Amino acid sequence: MKAFAQLFLSLDETNKTNEKVKVLKDYLNCVPDSDKMHMLALFTGRKPKRVINATQIRTWANVVTGIPVWLFEESYHIVGDLAETMALLLPQNTVSNSEKTLTDWIAELNTLGKKTEEERKLWLTDAWAILDTQERFVFNKLLTGSFRVGVSQNLVIKALADISGLDAATLTHRIMGNWMPETYSYEQLTQKGDASDDVSRPYPFFLAYPIQETSDKQKSADELKVTLGDAAEWQAEWKWDGIRAQMIKRDGQIFIWSRGEDLATEKFPELHPFLNALPDGTVIDGEILSFRDGAPLPFNILQTRIGRKNISKKILEESPVAVIAYDCLEYNGEDIRYKTQSERRVLLEELQQATPQSEIFRISALINFNSWDELATIRDQSRAMVAEGIMLKRKSATYQVGRRRGDWWKWKIDPLSVDAVMVYAQKGHGRRADLYTDYTFAVWDGDKLVPFAKAYSGLTDAEINKVDYFVKRNTLEKFGPVRTVKPELVFEIGFEGINRSTRHKSGIALRFPRILRWRHDKPKEEADTLENLRRLLGD
Amino acid sequence: MAKKPLIEFTDNGIYCPQGQFYIDPWKPVDDAVITHAHSDHARWGSKRYLAHRLSREVLLYRLGEISLETIEYGEKVYKNGVEISLFPAGHVIGSAQVRVEYKGEVWVISGDYKTEDDGVCAPFEPVRCHHFISESTFGMPVFQWKPQQQLFDDMNNWWRSNAANNVATVVVGYSLGKAQRILQNLDQSIGKVYTHGVIENTNEALRRNGIILNETHRITPETSKEEVRKGIILAPPSSVGTPWMRRFQPYSFGYCSGWMALRGAKRRRAADRGFVLSDHADWNGLISAIDATGCEKVYLTHGYTAPFARYLTEIGFDAHEVHTLFGDDEATNVAPQEEEIVEEVGGTA
Numbered sequence: 019m020k021a022f023a024q025l026f027l028s029l030d031e032t033n034k035t036n037e038k039v040k041v042l043k044d045y046l047n048c049v050p051d052s053d054k055m056h057m058l059a060l061f062t063g064r065k066p067k068r069v070i071n072a073t074q075i076r077t078w079a080n081v082v083t084g085i086p087v088w089l090f091e092e093s094y095h096i097v098g099d100l101a102e103t104m105a106l107l108l109p110q111n112t113v114s115n116s117e118k119t120l121t122d123w124i125a126e127l128n129t130l131g132k133k134t135e136e137e138r139k140l141w142l143t144d145a146w147a148i149l150d151t152q153e154r155f156v157f158n159k160l161l162t163g164s165f166r167v168g169v170s171q172n173l174v175i176k177a178l179a180d181i182s183g184l185d186a187a188t189l190t191h192r193i194m195g196n197w198m199p200e201t202y203s204y205e206q207l208t209q210k211g212d213a214s215d216d217v218s219r220p221y222p223f224f225l226a227y228p229i230q231e232t233s234d235k236q237k238s239a240d241e242l243k244v245t246l247g248d249a250a251e252w253q254a255e256w257k258w259d260g261i262r263a264q265m266i267k268r269d270g271q272i273f274i275w276s277r278g279e280d281l282a283t284e285k286f287p288e289l290h291p292f293l294n295a296l297p298d299g300t301v302i303d304g305e306i307l308s309f310r311d312g313a314p315l316p317f318n319i320l321q322t323r324i325g326r327k328n329i330s331k332k333i334l335e336e337s338p339v340a341v342i343a344y345d346c347l348e349y350n351g352e353d354i355r356y357k358t359q360s361e362r363r364v365l366l367e368e369l370q371q372a373t374p375q376s377e378i379f380r381i382s383a384l385i386n387f388n389s390w391d392e393l394a395t396i397r398d399q400s401r402a403m404v405a406e407g408i409m410l411k412r413k414s415a416t417y418q419v420g421r422r423r424g425d426w427w428k429w430k431i432d433p434l435s436v437d438a439v440m441v442y443a444q445k446g447h448g449r450r451a452d453l454y455t456d457y458t459f460a461v462w463d464g465d466k467l468v469p470f471a472k473a474y475s476g477l478t479d480a481e482i483n484k485v486d487y488f489v490k491r492n493t494l495e496k497f498g499p500v501r502t503v504k505p506e507l508v509f510e511i512g513f514e515g516i517n518r519s520t521r522h523k524s525g526i527a528l529r530f531p532r533i534l535r536w537r538h539d540k541p542k543e544e545a546d547t548l549e550n551l552r553r554l555l556g557d
Numbered sequence: 558m559a560k561k562p563l564i565e566f567t568d569n570g571i572y573c574p575q576g577q578f579y580i581d582p583w584k585p586v587d588d589a590v591i592t593h594a595h596s597d598h599a600r601w602g603s604k605r606y607l608a609h610r611l612s613r614e615v616l617l618y619r620l621g622e623i624s625l626e627t628i629e630y631g632e633k634v635y636k637n638g639v640e641i642s643l644f645p646a647g648h649v650i651g652s653a654q655v656r657v658e659y660k661g662e663v664w665v666i667s668g669d670y671k672t673e674d675d676g677v678c679a680p681f682e683p684v685r686c687h688h689f690i691s692e693s694t695f696g697m698p699v700f701q702w703k704p705q706q707q708l709f710d711d712m713n714n715w716w717r718s719n720a721a722n723n724v725a726t727v728v729v730g731y732s733l734g735k736a737q738r739i740l741q742n743l744d745q746s747i748g749k750v751y752t753h754g755v756i757e758n759t760n761e762a763l764r765r766n767g768i769i770l771n772e773t774h775r776i777t778p779e780t781s782k783e784e785v786r787k788g789i790i791l792a793p794p795s796s797v798g799t800p801w802m803r804r805f806q807p808y809s810f811g812y813c814s815g816w817m818a819l820r821g822a823k824r825r826r827a828a829d830r831g832f833v834l835s836d837h838a839d840w841n842g843l844i845s846a847i848d849a850t851g852c853e854k855v856y857l858t859h860g861y862t863a864p865f866a867r868y869l870t871e872i873g874f875d876a877h878e879v880h881t882l883f884g885d886d887e888a889t890n891v892a893p894q895e896e897e898i899v900e901e902v903g904g905t906a
Binding site: 083093096106 | 697698699700701703818819820821822823824825827828829830831861864867868871
């Protein structure tokens, strides 16, 4: 565990990519293989099972610290991270007395499920007593299952590639999907040969790069021509707003993977018949959307299904799904990612034409266009198509790994926007701990301000410092961590979509709200009204 | 008629109406008693200043030609029958707690203080009083400092390994206090100590005041990059990310502050190393210091005043929050800014 704690500390202490890779390699080189796999699992979002619930951990830690509950809570608001708060508040332990490895600790953790509450408590307090502050911090992270380390998967892969001598694409593929550090060994991960040993394993997703970095700088058709060249070399499709998914049929079994590498097969029973009808050795990339009468429904309809454990009959009726397929990665058992976009498209069309379920297995239609100007005009219809904009794919492109510049671009439409007044503020977490960074915004309804959206991102660090300064001097009331702020600051809030909602006081829900800019020039009286927002609902 | 309190909190600062003087006023007044020479406590524009002898040269350097009287710790001066004396606060060289007595009533204004003996300035001395005005910059239990020896061992090891890898070492800390504390604890056998002009000016002021400091080398445009590679550079917070610092690349930069105890604050600073080194008392230090005064009432001036006052009340103290302009109600982001203002005041390099 010492090495793992040190890894965390060292990663925090540098912003330089090369240095981070070096730190990762130092760690990998000095720990046993089982620890390597545990680290890899944790750093690629494979959280350990939560065996003790967070409230219990927090309560027991509070008891050991001997401070009042409210002070423990206040401390948490300052630190912004529960694992760290507990590590700091527990009695100081400057010497670590434990030689247990990361693997040892996780193994012990996994046996707790069978223990009594009293035994768990004892195990936990004993562990806290022998670990130093930094080890305690990562240990608490294991317990609370929230690992955000500021290291991208790409960096971990790079370090691993350097050490194992395998190329990054192969490794990226091999760590996809469903594996447990307890059963997947470092030797298996780094063996020679291909990665086809697991029938469920998905391919790494190819992700598009935004063609415009910010909404301020619109790309004109002329600029597209300069950047992308001849329009004839490109294929265009609508950019669908659903769940990106990879669908696999191998050895008579089907698997549906979401982009977050969650196995979601059981969440979409409507898709099973068409998948089962596919020939073995087929992998399709596409978007899952709610559909009714042959037309896609807005994302919020699909959202009602996400996160549900049981897909009830009611949900299936209210939010039926279908797939818009746009790529084929495996055909006849062969990995065809090396083929061109156009070649893969032909095979995808072939598969789609053969399906008995063409209402469910749909294909993303190609947009006909002869010039960038023409495409720019077509793009203006995105909202009517329930699309987020346009996808551009180079006809000669292979299917690559991860987000790459060059062959796949997304050309999104401008967000909708309103000017709103900040009314509540709350402290952030992680890098933004102890700073007011999370805001609630309101618009006018007559002479009242009605909260309608929360947004966390979009301001620069310097602006955040200024807003933080304002919040601390203009607090009207405190409700736990939330402060009611004097309504004064006006911000332009951008969002991708707007829908009716019964769960919000304002009666509306926004998709992807974020701060576009601070409107220093606008007094609060000139912020938008709820009526303006309702008009955007389009009725 | 109710007795008028000996000390009041006014718009100009902490005031003694009977003695007609202020302690660390934030607006120009006639008579100002100064706890220490940091810019949020020693402000420009008052007619007469009273401070500790070891603050003399730094105050003159920072505030220019002022009318300044200095005294020793324990020495007594009187203003309109009010007895004023200074006691060590252990914060920086020359820092003092101000003891004010009139007709048997004793108030102590702490200024900034720390309870650990740093070996550089006179160690904090608890003073018995009826009313204690205490800072509370780090008045939350998540702030618990390690003994400084451990931190300086870490710092020296880090310097040694940088020097071995031919990477320059830059340590960032406040130019009055932290810089000297670091300087006196560096292992001089590793290499030479180089200083940013702002820090060296402060060092020179302290040396004029008779303080013996380890050898330093002021960085000038002529200082060669290769020369400093084996050494360590002491730099003020305002120099972070400036061309002045960039010219020493490749370098590893360490930031020294109590805020480095929090991972979020540390990541915002984007330092290669964060050393949890503070010249303020930590949670336990504050409580033991307040307890040692035997005071009837304690007033908290800056930092986490609200939760700290609540906690002190719960464990039996009569504690009150006071709003001042020393810091902020939540000082995380103010501390670095405040340090930078100081550097501008002193900035000649």
